[in-house]
Amino acid sequence: MKTDSGVAPGTATLRGKAAAAPQTGRQRLMAAALQLAATTRSLASLGLREVARQAGLNPNTFYRHFKNFDDLGLAVIEELAGELRQGLRERRRRPLGDALRLDAAKDPLELMRRAEGIIQESVALVLEFVTEHQQAYVVGIRELHGTSPVLRGALRKVFDELATDMAEDMLEIVPPQFVDAQAVHGIAAVVIREMAFYSLDYLEQPARRDQIRTEAQRFILMLLWGGMAMRMPQVLAARAR
Amino acid sequence: MKTDSGVAPGTATLRGKAAAAPQTGRQRLMAAALQLAATTRSLASLGLREVARQAGLNPNTFYRHFKNFDDLGLAVIEELAGELRQGLRERRRRPLGDALRLDAAKDPLELMRRAEGIIQESVALVLEFVTEHQQAYVVGIRELHGTSPVLRGALRKVFDELATDMAEDMLEIVPPQFVDAQAVHGIAAVVIREMAFYSLDYLEQPARRDQIRTEAQRFILMLLWGGMAMRMPQVLAARAR
DNA sequence: CGGCAAAGTAGACGAGTGTCTACGACGATG
DNA sequence: CATCGTCGTAGACACTCGTCTACTTTGCCG
Incomplete structure (x- = not known):
């Protein structure tokens, strides 16, 4: 099921990813959102799970850092x-x-x-x-x-x-x-x-x-x-x- | 459940709606999409059912007239x-x-x-x-x-x-x-x-x-x-x- | 070492979605 | 009158979504 986009970061695997991998989850989410917004659709219409998937994180991690999507956008x-x-x-x-x-x-x-x-x-x-x-x-x-x-x-x-x-x-x-x-x-x-x-x-x-x-x-x-x-x-x- | 947006047009009810109601289903869909895009979100990210609901039509009616959302947008x-x-x-x-x-x-x-x-x-x-x-x-x-x-x-x-x-x-x-x-x-x-x-x-x-x-x-x-x-x-x- | 807060995970819920096939209404055209 | 294409409807399918509660991991500070 895990396709190719993001590598699971959680436990122990590699920490330096493809291109200048952001380290904190917050940054990963922001980077993922930016990339998706640039290629797929508008920032505000992005999906919570979509971004998390792209970042290789659990959907719920989003809630730890942002409450809205406007919130993420502002960041x-x-x-x-x-x-x-x-x-x-x-x-x-x-x-x-x-x-x-x-x-x-x-x-x-x-x-x-x-x-x-x-x-x-x-x-x-x-x-x-x-x-x-x-x-x-x-x-x-x-x-x-x-x-x-x-x-x-x-x-x-x-x-x-x-x-x-x-x-x-x-x-x-x-x-x-x-x-x-x-x-x-x-x-x-x-x-x-x-x-x-x-x-x-x-x-x-x-x-x-x-x-x-x-x-x-x-x-x-x-x-x-x-x-x-x-x-x-x-x-x-x-x-x- | 039917809130206020669109009135069911199908069978026999009123045909002249609030403000210059478009008559054909195609036009109703286009008008609904325009209105939604102007107030809610981007045209491409609209929902098929959402538009149909706003137009007061069955979701599947969309397929009769357009195949994509790009198609509708172009029209x-x-x-x-x-x-x-x-x-x-x-x-x-x-x-x-x-x-x-x-x-x-x-x-x-x-x-x-x-x-x-x-x-x-x-x-x-x-x-x-x-x-x-x-x-x-x-x-x-x-x-x-x-x-x-x-x-x-x-x-x-x-x-x-x-x-x-x-x-x-x-x-x-x-x-x-x-x-x-x-x-x-x-x-x-x-x-x-x-x-x-x-x-x-x-x-x-x-x-x-x-x-x-x-x-x-x-x-x-x-x-x-x-x-x-x-x-x-x-x-x-x-x-x- | 012990504890604690932050960060991340797991699973489940109801709701909404795109798409498919099948069916009823209706106006033309022969 | 029969028939056919167009328009609209109905119901169902598998899927994604946002959100909730509960659990595990991680790192930090005394």
Whole structure:
């Protein structure tokens, strides 16, 4: 009856499993739920026994650690959100030194030209990060529009935090004279959402990856242009002198 | 046991139900599935018997009309997509007469000022339309990121068609000299996606509706600005003369 | 060593599910 | 009138599910 999914962990058998086996039962359950949600169905509609089976545990073990499925979902989201946020921040910081900081005195066209390069790197980094965390990303974007209000709220908060981070970084690159500081957060939020969307395509259609990558870059650049043009067309115009 | 959801339709009882009762069993099943998917869980994870119960039909009736749940989902999507596309086209056409067509000869700033008004109306119309088709919209955006590849593909096609329509209309308003014709489709696609996102908020948070509305307007305007600025910063600059 | 709480297991319960085969109603078409 | 395909119904099958109570294992702390 025991098929192939999980190995019985209880008594004495092997403890290091296939790929970086989580040790505590709680973590095993979370990992199993994430994997199932990424491949089979929505997180909230998973079966208690299904997850336990995937984790190689007794169904009742679930009750020891979680009471709801929302509870488990929240735990998974919380764990992954921290990792994702930290990872993105690390990577986003890396390529930008103080040397690259764009001077406010320079004209906007020069600014945009250099921003283009930075965006190129950023998009590459995000997409690279996404490929390393496929399951988390797929499930995240799924549940963002899912049925559980609890998970939706949690994920919305996560995405908002990511947007805040990105806005902060954007304001470091593009001086606030050129864009409405409040609008920057809006831009970042849209970029985050759209990047998540692009990421789905990116993961599912490996053949079109280059195309998707440049598409994403163009989109972000366009948003930045729009933000600047809306704020100060006269600056753009002034450059023509 | 029979609670309140559906009335037995079979033999002789009343035939006109509460609100615009669908007549054929197939339609009843589709309506029931839509309603359940909008309120309870994802379309693919619905129960066969659950839907039949909601429709007030025998579980086995499902088999007469659909074989899969993907099958039912496709039928629902197809029906609603037609209605939605047609409805949006009708409404989008209405407020734009030939009188409002923006002259290519005019300078971009004047063009954008008038585009702002048009966008204002368009956003209002879309949101109004959305409130009239809450269920369809919620389910649509849900399944766009859902688990069934079949439904995802179908919905992606629907969204793409909507984007094509919108791009077509945008090119009627904004002459192609000002924006890259290919980029317009991209802009439209993003607008459609983001509008769907805004719509969820719009439906769920009636208190913030005005805020969301203006936010959406700003976003679209910004995208348009970005598209123009990216294409021809020199045009914007030229206006300063 | 003794005890105790946390973690995991075992088995059983009623309820709900997908699917199958068989049967009744009904409107067309000949 | 007979017949046939469509639509809806009825009952049953094996299965999974969530939840409950009771038991065993494990590791920790004094």
